[in-house]
């Protein structure tokens with residue numbers, strides 16, 4: 001059985017396509033996948049840039065949606081998740097994001113890399129590194145230093161960047 005990374009990155013790309021384009025920001029998609037049982041991954045939530053009100057980022061939106069899950073929501077995903085609370089789930093969660101999580105925000109809001117570290121995410125699978133169009137992003141390095149495994153997924157870079165920069 002493969003890692004399934006391509007499938008979940010494809011879902012993240014579909015999230016990114018839901019973004020309202022902006023000339024001053026990227027269109028990013030994110031999917032959170034919990035692997036309590038490694039062979040039975042479960043999608044906890046997904047998010048995209050500016051989905052929630054304000055200048056919100058994909059990763060933060062997906063995290064926020066996971067934090068809103070009730071015990072009943074969690075059990076409805078699978079009986080194997082019965083009894084798990086969100087903070088525990090997040091420590092077994094893989095983050096699929098079409099663009100490297102931000103380490104600095106021009107708005108001064110909290111960076112996504114910090115939020116993922118605080119949540120204790122297990123791995124971060126990234127479709128493309130952030131080009132230096134807006135800021136010098138060091139999100140992947142920050143995650144690695146905090147002990148989060150970073151996987152640069154091959155074969156997605158061009159698609160992720162095209163979607164990130166789209167203007168229509």
Ligand SMILES: Nc1nc(O)c(N)c(N[C@@H]2O[C@H](COP(=O)(O)O)[C@@H](O)[C@H]2O)n1
Nearest residue numbers: 028049057058100101102105106107134
């Ligand atoms: N990883 C990621 N996810 C998103 O949803 C994003 N919109 C971005 N954009 C990056 O965030 C920084 C800009 O910060 P502000 O939103 O202006 O505060 C900059 O690094 C963008 O490229 N990244």
